[in-house]
Amino acid sequence: MPKKINMSRERLRRAVECETPDRVPITIRLEYAAARWAGISFKDFALDPLKASNAIEQTYEKMGGWDAVDASWTLGTRWSRLEAAKVQFPGVDFPEQLPHRVVDYPVMTPEDYGLAVKGGLNSLATVLLDRLGKKIDRSTSEEVFISFTPIYRHWDEEKGVPVYRGGMVRLPFVQFSMWRTWRGMAHDLLKQGDKVKEACDAVLDEAITIGEKHSRIVGCKYIFMPCGRASATFLSERLFLEYVFPHLKKITEKLVQDGFTPRLHCDTDWEPFLQFFRELPKKSCILELSPATNIKRAKELLGGHMCLYGNVPRSLLSAGSPASVETYCKKLIDNVGRDGFILANDDIVPYNARFENVKMLIDAGKKYG
Amino acid sequence: MSALRDAFAELDEKQTLLAIQQMIDRGEDPKEILAEARRGLQIVGERFEARQYALIELEMADELFRECVKAVEEKTDQGRVD
Secondary structure, eight states: OHHHHHHHHHHHHHHHTTOOOSSOOEEEOOOHHHHHHHTOOHHHHHHOHHHHHHHHHHHHHHTTOOSEEOOGGGHHHIIIIIOOSEEEOBTTTBOTTSOOEEEOOOOSOGGGHHHHHHHOHHHHHHHHHHHTTOOOOGGGTHHHHHHHHHHHHIIIIISOOOBOOOOBOOOHHHHHHHHHHHHHHHHHHHHHHHHHHHHHHHHHHHHHHHHHHHHHHHTOOEEEEEOGGGSTTTOOHHHIIIIIHHHHHHHHHHHHHTTOEEEEEEOSOOGGGGGGGGGSOTTSOEEEEOTTSOHHHHHHHHTTTSEEEEEEOHHHHHHSOHHHHHHHHHHHHHHHOSTTEEEEESSSOOTTOOHHHHHHHHHHHHHHO | OHHHHHHHHTTOHHHHHHHHHHHHHTTOOHHHHHHHHHHHHHHHHHHHHTTSSOHHHHHHHHHHHHHHHHHHHHHTTOSSOO
16 A cells, blocks of 8 residues: 555656656546535535545545545635635535536626735735625635645545645636636726736735645645636737736746645647746646647647646546547557656546546556556 | 727727727718728737637727727717717
8 A cells, every 4th residue: 555655646746757657647636526426415515525525535446546636625615715706506506416606707896906906815805705795804714724634634644645736826817807707807908907917916926825825734735726717718929928927937936946836727728828838947837738738739849848737528528438538548648658747637527427437537547658 | 090990900999099089080980980990800800810819809809899989979979870
């Protein structure tokens, strides 16, 4: 058992450093599918961290294990308590059979950029939470992460399975676009781009500090960075370079300098921007790509510089067959190579994924990786 | 008339509205002013197809065109421009 523990960690370390491990490490970002397979309600999975962790553990054991688990047990608590967003939960706001939903709602106004500049990120978030009827002081959010620590210890120390997510750092532009909605952000870029930029600059250091603090509390060096809203699907190169990339660079540099491993979670199409990723810290970050980005092209541009992660499609896991998953995984590993690569599902395993398909992802990783 | 078209294509709100004001001051036909804004909109679409612009620029163009219509209607006392 201890040998296996060390191997998973070692595989991840070598992959992040763009080396070739004994085999390609495998991670699975598992959410409500685990609830289905364990026979617990979606409501319990979303809102009871311990039950969620137990459900993931059941799947982990039934599938023969993989190399790192994502901390999906934090999911509902984070969304319900810390996120200034309208979130609807299964078994609370609608019937059980569907995952939680984040409603597109402009909780932040164009005038609120001034609050961000004056008071910072947590201060603004607390105001926005209050607007949504959530009486929470975001500056005390560490209590939430302290409550997660026994579960992290269980996985990391008792089971010896690395946990692949501690805190989170959102790019300021991504955060504001969530609070303002896309339409709101388009309005702001048209009317007061300078104010958007000023606010993004003003909250940058605090965003990093919050993510690092949460990661330290749970003892996990992987920091999740959701970047999808800053992709080439949504932004031109000019806007990306003006509003996003300087912060992306500063965040990754600071996290790496402080001993963390940034997970750049890059949904949608990033191919036009991949060239800029060579300016990010070398052999220290993980780039999580969806099938919308050509991962083979990413390897050509970033091989030896950044660990790639991905990208077995959601549709394949829910509507495909084990044979099609196996074929995809083999081809993926052959295309991307075994150096600096983590085999994983795209984004989140869909709640209606077939058990045998996800198991095949893991088995194929072990066989061909 | 290219000042309006070019400013619109660059999604420069201030210059776009300034160009509209100048055209109104010169007594130009409101429908021609909006036709020129539409040519700017067309360039935005071409830049989107060429991947110089992305989805958020389309949202910005949508809002900017609405502002052009509003400015022409208000400043020319035309009521609704059909």
